[in-house]
Amino acid sequence: MPGSNQSDVIRISRDVSDEEKTAVGRRKIKVHNSFLKLGVNTTMSSVPNVALLGSGGGLRAMIALQGVLGELQKEDLLGAVMYLCGVSGSTWCMSFIYEHEEWLGKLPTLEAKMCDNLVNQSWDPSKSLDALVEPSKEKTYSLTDFWGSVILYAMLHELDYGHLSKERMVSFNGAVPYPIYAAVDSNKLDDTSKTHPGIWFEFTPHDAGFFHSGAFVDMRLLGSTFENGVLRILKNEKDISYLRGLWGSSFADRKEDVKEIEDYIKHLGEQASASSCHCIYCQAASHAIKLLIHAMEGTTHEHQDENITNIMELLKDQVGSNTYNFLSLLKDKHNTLDKPGRVAQFLTLADMFTQEFADRTSPFTHHEETKRSIWDTLRILSKTVYCLFKWKWGTISNYTYKYSSLNDKNLTGKEELRLADAGIAMNSAYPLVLRPEREVKLILSFDFSSGNPFETVKEAVLYCKENHLPFPDIDVSELDKSKDSPYDCYVFQGHDSPTVMHFPLFNTVNCKDKVAEWREQYSTLKVSYKEQEVKNLLEAAKANVRNNKGRILQAMKSMQAP
Structure with missing residues (x-):
């Protein structure tokens, strides 16, 4: 457990943590070796950062990301990825695989286990109630606790009492991409636009916080009570089931459900x-x-x-x-x-x-x-x-409460934060990998959204425009013309901006002329799948990687220093 000194637990900086820099530095060695095996000749000092984005989309996203990762590894491409960043359903997959050290070599086994959990296991209501005994004693108890321990458990057939901070060991030696999980602050979202960077809240194994305000807390202490930077009441670290409920709480924006x-x-x-x-x-x-x-x-x-x-x-x-x-x-x-x-x-x-x-x-x-x-x-x-x-969701003690060292009174004036599914603002976490500090040069955007598969790209264009961030110049009106019959891969490039490769899950290559039927069969509100449905979805996701291996490799080669 961290020491009592506030500098040990609260970090006021817009930079990434020293621990992330260390993990990424070790990962760079592995990425460099992967690039060399792929024929991408680059030096250690010029290794480009590749980020993989998994969008939201409930169980569909969870299963599809598992398929994407498995096929990337099979095609020897996953070793070149520096960051893995997820929203909503994709975070369920991430938190599942990051329980295992060296998981890159275990993806077939993990895929089989996920399929078994979803198809053959069941929900025990008594265990749900047991999981809520202690959380329900807290004044911050909300529907997020219930969502994670009851409804998501009923969907995923797994209660996970592990902790995100344990992923420090998994990512320590650089064997796997560094994980980033996304959420947004509903309080701020009520007061500002969806394109404001201040709404975004990120979780890594080392800390959690607002990158725009530059206010982070040690991941183990998120949920403990602070006042003016001093730890007042130490609480247990939030478990993965709770965090899954928070990351994947899109229902918080849908009172009709x-x-x-x-x-x-x-x-x-x-x-x-x-x-x-x-x-x-x-x-x-x-x-x-x-x-x-x-x-x-x-x-x-x-x-x-x-x-x-x-x-x-x-x-x-x-x-x-x-x-x-x-x-x-x-x-x-x-x-x-x-x-x-x-x-x-x-x-x-x-x-x-x-x-x-x-x-x-x-x-x-x-x-x-x-x-x-x-x-x-x-x-x-x-x-x-x-x-x-x-309609109380995502309430958690505010670690910046009355913190005089932080010049953001809208944040420090509230005793509680109200965190929710980042998909409420943008269904792919572009803002987190577009932070200049992360120096991302290639974004592999796997879009598992329902409906228009270009919505996240359009929102990213607007976000970057309003926040003066480099991003490819994209004619979004042209994209909308093919929203009902998209291709399987789009490459967007620009001057002094990261290259974006966008992969709609359901497209005219893997679904032929039945894109609408696939979307209907795998709707976001679908809460259970048969075994063949899981396998078909995994194969559709894998096909998007397999069919575009050459284009991904070409994009990696194009990042080489002159």
């Missing part, structure tokens, strides 16, 4: 409302969970009166308690309330009931296998419902 989250809450409540303890308070808590679930339904429910009566009967010796009195009032009026009003009343009941009676139960009331009590379950579900109706 609230029903899907409600359905998961109801499912958990129905599965976990029974208590192993038979004391009157735990049995009452069980009925309180059922009430909370029923309250989320849009119409009155016949079992609400029954559950209220059951709780009152269990608490008949507590007639003077606040909870009993509140129940008496609620019984007479709950059927007259609309859904928000009903939910608000039952959230009040859950909080009041817990405060009055949770500490009266036996210390041996936890689930025998999980150590989770019915009170933990009630807290998790009630706090999640509260976050749902407040």
Whole structure:
């Protein structure tokens, strides 16, 4: 764990960290050797940096990036990549493979494991609740916690309690590309345009932060409480499941999908409302969970009166308690309330009931296998419902709070950050690899987006124009003409700008005349795949690399120093 000196944990600089420079320096030796094997004659001092971008796109992006990486390695091209940078679904793939040291040589095995996880494994609701016991005790608890430990677990069939800082060892010797994960600050996005660099928040194994403000924190301490640069409360490092929920939380921008989250809450409540303890308070808590679930339904429910009566009967010796009195009032009026009003009343009941009676139960009331009590379950579900109706996502303690050394009052004035899926702003993390400090000369942009495959390129053009960054001059109107029938590779070059190679996942080469059908079959909202669907998607992604090996190699050769 870092020392107590603030210089050890908070870094005020627009430069990349010294640790990243060291890792990239070691990676440069491997990249140089790879270039020589490919016939790209360059010196160590002039090795060009190649960045691979994986866009967002849910499970489609996760699977497709796995296929891209596997084929690049097979074609001896992955060794030339310095940076691997992902958004949303691509970060799920990255965090999966970076668990393994020397993963470049293990990609076929990892591909098979990913396929098995998605097709043959399952979701255990009880484990989801167990994972939320500690996070739900924090005031920063949000739908991001729920999203990562419940919905993404239900999709990926994996809970990952590992930590991003562990990837330091994986990237230490330069054997693999240096990883960069992207998010945006929703607070800032509400106040400014999507092209403002200040909205971007990056994660590396070493630190996390805003590159535009030049404010970073040691990755192990993101989520701990700071004030004026001083660590006040040390918290556990955020685990990968939480980070996957944060990186891939595009639902935070889609309130129309609230029903899907409600359905998961109801499912958990129905599965976990029974208590192993038979004391009157735990049995009452069980009925309180059922009430909370029923309250989320849009119409009155016949079992609400029954559950209220059951709780009152269990608490008949507590007639003077606040909870009993509140129940008496609620019984007479709950059927007259609309859904928000009903939910608000039952959230009040859950909080009041817990405060009055949770500490009266036996210390041996936890689930025998999980150590989770019915009170933990009630807290998790009630706090999640509260976050749902407040639409609270991505809240995390702000390490720059009241930090006098940072001249950004819009940032330092807030106790909490609100981080979300970078795809809300731009579905490929061009801003992170276009940082001048990273000196990227070639960008391999693999676009797994739904719909227009050129949207990320158009947004990158606008971003660079407004921020005076070098980027190829691209006629975006010409691109739009082929958005429904794109080729498999586009090369954009410009004077004193990085070369951009853009690869739409579904194109007229690997999909022939059925691009629209492929897009429909692999929609972003598709949450489960059959084995053959996974294999077909992997092959489509691999074909984009295989069919363009020569063009990628030519682009690498064109970067040679004169």
